[in-house]
Amino acid sequence: MNLRLLIPLIAISALLGLLFIGLGMNSRDLPSPLVGKPAPAFQLEALEDAEHILTEQDFIGEVALVNVWATWCSTCRAEKPLLMELAAGGIPIHAFNYRDERDAALRYLSVSDNPYQVIAYDPRGDAGIDWGVYATPETYVLDAEGVIRYKRIGPLNRQLLLDEVLPLVEKLRDEQRRNEARRVAQS
Amino acid sequence: MKRSLFLSLLGLPLWLAAGLAMALAIGQPIEFESEAQKRQYDTLVRELRCTVCQSETIHESNAELAADMRRRVYDMTLAGHDADAIVDFMVQRYGDYVRYRPPLQANTALLWASPFLLLLIGGVAWWRMIVGRKRMPQRPEFTQQERETLQRLRSGD
DSSP, X not given: OOHHHHXXXXXXXXXXXXXXXXXXXXXXXXXXXXXXXXXXXXXXXXXXXXXXXEXXXXXXXXXXXXXXXXXXXXXXXXXXXXXXXXXXXXXXXXXXXXXXXXXXHHHHHHHSOOOOSOEEXXXXXXXXHHTTOOSSSEEEEEOTTSBEEEEEESOOOHHHIIIIIHHXXXXXXXXXXHHHHHHHHHO | OHHHHHHHHHHHHHHHHXXXXXXXXXXXXXXXXXXXXXXXXXXXXXXXXXXXXXXXXXXXXXXXXXXXHHHHHHHHHHTTOOHHHHHHHXXXXXXXXXXXXXXXXXXXXXXXXXXXXXXXXXXXXXXXXXHHXXXXXXXXXXXXXXXXXXXXXXXXX
């Protein structure tokens, strides 16, 4: 074929290709710069008890999920049955109650399931900014040392759990066991 | 009458507090200790992207996250952090995407270079076209036979 005709053809296909990739990309799927970093520090009241002050240490100690939720977030509600399954399966889930009202949150948890072990109350989104929260729901996976190893913006779903979250939890628990064994051997 | 005056007096500080909260929420000028702080705040809220709404700065955006981010910029400015420190803080949490002006680094080099690359490609194409046009075969000379034919036609034979 004539080269003169081929060049515009190549140029247009390249442009169309780029546009097509751009369409397929989800601009919310931003990699979190926090992955690989220790859980950011915070000091917040516990949702259930304003006298009780929680810090990031309350989330740390074993491989755990941290879920950011609010009562005004319908996606969070939709996501909760999955969290219940995880909790029932022995995976600790902690939470930030994000930009919510304490009464509303407590009432919500009293009439429905509560998959959470520790809930930090963050009505102003203070910890939210430190944890790089965009929107609810969000879920983090912390390893036993408290390093953020995974972040999901948006609701979890079964496929994600099977493909990403559960294998990671498994792997991190292995890591934890190895580290503990090493520590015992060294002492 | 007295009672309503009392009530409105009582309400005044509340009203003022609400006003300040509103000002923070919609990015209106708020109180600073110095002109430099105000300038820093004003610049930063126009350089940071609201990561929820994505095509807006946190100055323009009405999203709650943008309000949180403005408040954090304000607090950090008052606490004496400089602009770089505040931008770093946001980048560490939200990634480079939070900056409206992407920094020049490995993964954005193509983005920064693309206007110049396009200009270069266009320039080369244009130059080649000009040269090509010059090289195009000129109108060929008439051959002897053609000239004779023309001559004949002109003289009306």
